[in-house]
Amino acid sequence: MKTLLCSVLLATCLRAALAHYTFPNFIANGTVTTDWEYVRITANHYSNGPVSRLPHPSPAATHRSARTQLTDVTDPEFRCYELDLVNTAGATGTATVLAGSTVGFMADNTMGHPGYFDAYMTAAAPAADSEAAGTGSTWFKVWEWAPRWTAATGLIFDSENINQVNFTIPKNLPSGQYLIRLEQIALHVAETYQGAQFYIGCAQVNVVGGGSGTPGPTVAIPGVYTGYEPGILINIYDLPSNYTGYQAPGPAVWSG
Template sequence: MKLPQSLAVLLAVSAVSGSPAPLKKRHYTFPAIDSTSDWQYVRQTTNYQSNAGLADVNSDQLRCYQAGTQGAKSTMAVAAGGSVTFKSSPNIFHPGPIQFYMAKVPDGQDVTTWDGKGEVWFKIYAEKAISSGGQLSWASLNKGSFSATIPKNLQSGDYLLRIEHIALHQASSTGGAQFYISCAQVKVTGGGSGTPSPLVSFPGVYKASDPGIKINIYSAAGTYTPPGPPVWQG
């Protein structure tokens, strides 16, 4: 039976207007640290409205997924050896590892405008996978927050603290992994004399074919090695 034109138009409009909502709920951002206001200490991300992940590992957006060139409003002081907790909004919906990186703001540069370009990033945390029945999973799934510990021997100064969640539910094909990223501005106090290494760049450190990025987590044998450099132990 042919629908009346007015009803057909109404159904079509309803379908279009209703389709983004379920999709958005499956995506997420990391907009705040330590129970502060959204985007107060975290640089507003390109996906702050859509919540969508980033797939292109060669994009400059892999650095901080930042909207525009202006940094966050404020910089949070955190003691070396202390922790910083990122909020996920909404909860992390997809399986995959959380990783944390940091980059020290060069002398003479302003943390609110520095772009983090170049081989300046070092890894401070990589979430381990859980292997069971030939499949991989991660404890971060469905979590609403995740904490990073600032290395105790890290030098004092201004840093970008980068959280990265790699969603691997569609990663069996090249370009299927999704990156959810934010950068917080922090001032490390009471630090030591450590020299982080190795230093890497975003983009540049990842390839789409890396085994920690292109992988079928539902038929994975053995252990999982996350992409990027080893964690700096301080």
Template sequence: MKFESVLYAAATLSIVSAHTIMNKVNHNAQGVGIYMPSDDSPQMDVTSKSMACNGPPVSGFKSSSQKISVAAGSTVTGAWLHTLTNSEADNKVIASSHKGPVLAYMKKVSDAAQNPSAGPGDGWFKIAEEGLISSSQWAVDKLISNGGTQSVTIPSCIANGDYLLRFEVIALHSARAYPGAQFYMECAQITVTGGTGTKSPSTVSIPGTYSGSDPGIKVNIYNTKGQPYPASYQIPVIT
């Protein structure tokens, strides 16, 4: 067995113990203004409606009627945690083996408190993405070093109103076959103020924008030395 295959198998075995949850937005209390699951399981079917905001209302998910007011052009921060009560220093955010990109999308909606039912379908536009940063650092590595904090800037050119803000981490440690990539996402409920409304971004559908054959989703990230740092990586393209 090749060394890279050994690492791939080891990473796959760590799946159960190394998931993650977005649980706080803008330093609010846990679950305020965000639709939050009680467990840290990923989505793996890119055709599922759960790809939008991590599932329809089901037992174990905590909804919130609150919306978070944010100014256009300002920074919004989300906090990722392995579990809602986890305090293990070596695995507080997500396992370091779970390399991959970190992204963010927005969708204008009539009422953000209708999260997550307002999530599936067209209207999504990407506002941030980071993938393979260097030959020794992924966006997930950066997320871990930042203590699980993901910061995104709300575009100043969008219209005022309610939006879903979708934070996403894609773990690629077992993505050599589909389904294998793990998708972690949560949607915050925000109301944007102070936007100029001068631009209407092109939008895509979630589910629909990702494909199981996308080279950024079905991919072997291990190099010839068995390290999870390929020569290049293409972040999933929105289509």
């Protein structure tokens, strides 16, 4: 009986680990860069677990039920979930990218959770590799990928079971140094407050060939969410009878 129980628990843990992921690889100029070369290494780089209340999940935390890995969207680590809030930025390189070009992030595993993707950017002062970058109300959304919905089919998650996402840097974005923050809000256990799982990665970039646009609206991260938004606190398996479609959290997309 003990052997059987251990086998079941091991299988459960392996399934959980395989379902989780990080975003170590930035995609720029048609090239997938090396692990953590331009993406700030995250606190979950070993566990692959979602952003948790525990800033640096222990090995034991990796094997907890996903329902106990609660997310505090007001914690400073919610911004980029760095391994070290002070030193990680300076240890990460800054990629040069062209305004109007396609960039992206590659996961280290298949992203098997249904959810919502978006990408935020912020002008980085004094530089992209500074821990002070992005600490004000300076973030703006440049891309999102929301689930589709029809009354006949319910929510449809086209982004499920992929290993990378790509999007465009707005052509009119002014030249300069920025952070690009990719976020997936996984919704498979989002029916209770702090239950939604967040997977985050922040790349450091220097944008060249930009324009004279004014990005906005701008928000603070943390601060952009309360955790009670209908796109974050939602039971995707039991939608209300008057449901009319997914409501993306956060500001509108600025496309430049």
